[in-house]
Amino acid sequence: MNYSTQMDAARKGIVTKEMEIVAKEEYMDINILMERVANGSIAIPANKNHKSLSPKGVGQGLSTKINVNLGISKDCPDIEPELEKVKKAIEMKAEAIMDLSSFGKTEEFRKRLVEMSSAMIGTVPIYDAVGFYDKELKDITAKEFLDVVRKHAIDGVDFMTIHAGINKETAEVFKRNKRLTNIVSRGGSLMYAWMQLNNAENPFFEYYDELLDICAEYDVTLSLGDALRPGSINDASDACQIKELITLGELTKRAWEKNVQIIIEGPGHMAIDEIQANMLLQKRLCHNAPFYVLGPIVTDVAPGYDHITSAIGGAIAATYGADFLCYVTPAEHLRLPNLEDMKEGIIASRIAAHAADIAKKIPKAREWDNKMSKARADIDWETMFNLSMDEEKARRYRKESMPENEDTCTMCGKMCAMRTMNKIMAGEDLNILREA
Structure with a gap:
């Protein structure tokens, strides 16, 4: 039988090789997995053109996944250091890598990334559009935005962040509700600016059906971006954020009608006591679609340590429903992260994800901790090192003293x-x- 996407296959009762791999890795009955892929509560981002992919599932009942952001920019255009980060991120068991390239040889970097990466690959096409066309933002047409999406899909990108929720209606809510930090999403700010400069509707919202057709053709999972995510704890849970979330829920149902898999992106900066309610609200408004969070960063006053502020929020968020954590490095808000920053960010996110998996009673999660505890009781150093999340650091600390x-x-x-x-x-x- 033929199928267009993992969701389409699941709805037709077809077990794909990707489903078989995910079910085995997650200790989940294949029929339960297939049912959840069919109803959208689990996504398996797997572009048909990403041949080196080791597929992972994101969503209900699965282990919490982490994403690493990489990419070249105008100030740091060298591809090779970013590819070294890719290799290290995969070695450190990151399940996803987002290419946030915005300048220079973006196509070359993206193609090499897809070719070498067993992790799922995400992109934000609006970042690439300005450099791709060598045009100012205002002059890019709606068709050209969609053509960049198609280009990324052809290149093998598994999921794309698309800021379709900031339409004219949502923008009016933003204008009426003053914020301390306005719009902090890079893609969201670009799309809002394009709309204002052209006095036009968001093309990703206006031509959403055409966007879905591209995603269905290549089985690209649509990661609906939160253009109005809070960029400070002051702005969390406000009318802007919630209005956009309602719109994303409506867009989710439209995507599922075309068998396109969906991930919802979320906050952002948020005080600890608001996180649980936000996770429950997202799951309710977006029909239990997988939830992908940046942090949440729980305090705004720790630049240089935002991998910690993010891990605190991420652990709480994942405990109460988030399925996918975007890592944050110590360099957040300060500069492009280097290799060491990336490593610290990955470990912080993995700690948060694993802590939440224990709370969610994900199969085998607690078993890892029990093995470590037994090795400590036995004073079995070699086993302790082998079980460590960061084996190199554990060995080094022991050796240094x-x-x-x-x-x-x-x-x-x-x-x-x-x-x-x-x-x-x-x-x-x-x-x-x-x-x-």
């Missing part, structure tokens, strides 16, 4: 609680001051 006794560390020495209990419970003598 070696203890006198192998069965201790330099924190406690022979007063190590694990060592003490192991000896006493085994009926052995305890030597803390003596050498023997």
Whole structure:
């Protein structure tokens, strides 16, 4: 039987190879997985032209996935350092990589990225449009925006962020409700600017059906961008954000009618006590579609440490419904992240995702922790290293400060609680001051 997308296949009762892989990795019954792909609560972003992809599922009952942002810009146009980041991100088990390139050899970078990456690839076509056409934003036509989307689809991109929710109606709500930080989404600000400069409707909203046809042809998952996401905790949960979310829910149903898979993008900056309610509201308004969050960053005053502020919010968000975390690095709000920034951002996001998976009782999540606890009780250093989320750092820290006794560390020495209990419970003598 023929099918256009993973959703179309699921609705026809066809088990694709991508579904088989996801079901096996996630310890989920294939029939449950297929039912959730069919109803849109799980998406499997898998462009037909992405041949190196190791498919992953995003959504209800699956482990929380993380995304890494990369790409070249006018100030940092060199492709090779970004490709080194790609290799490291894949090695560190990031499930998705978003190419946010906005200047220079964007097509070359995107094609090389898709060719080498086993992780799913996302893009934001509006970033690429200005450089692709070598035109000012105002002069790009609606058709040209759609042509860039098609180009990215042909190149093998698995999911695309499209800011279709900021239409004329949503823009009026924004104008009436003053914000501290206005529009902080790069793509959202560009689209809003285009609409104002041309006194025209958002082309991705006006020609949404044509956009869906492109996505269906290549099985591109549409990641509906939150142009009005809060960029400060002051602006969270306001009328602008909620109005756009309602629109995204309506666009979700229209996409599903054409068998196009959907992911909804969310906040943003948000105080801790608002996160749970926002996750529940998104799931309700967007019909349980997978939810993808940037953070949320829970305080605005920690530049240089936003990987931490983001991980705090991400863990809470994923516990209460978010399915996909976009990493944030220490360089957020300051500069393009370097390789070390990226590594710190990945680990912070993976910690948040795993902590939430334990809370969500994702199969095998707690088992990893139990194995680590057993290795610590046994003072089995090699097993501890092998189980570490960042094995290299764990080994380095141990090596940098070696203890006198192998069965201790330099924190406690022979007063190590694990060592003490192991000896006493085994009926052995305890030597803390003596050498023997």
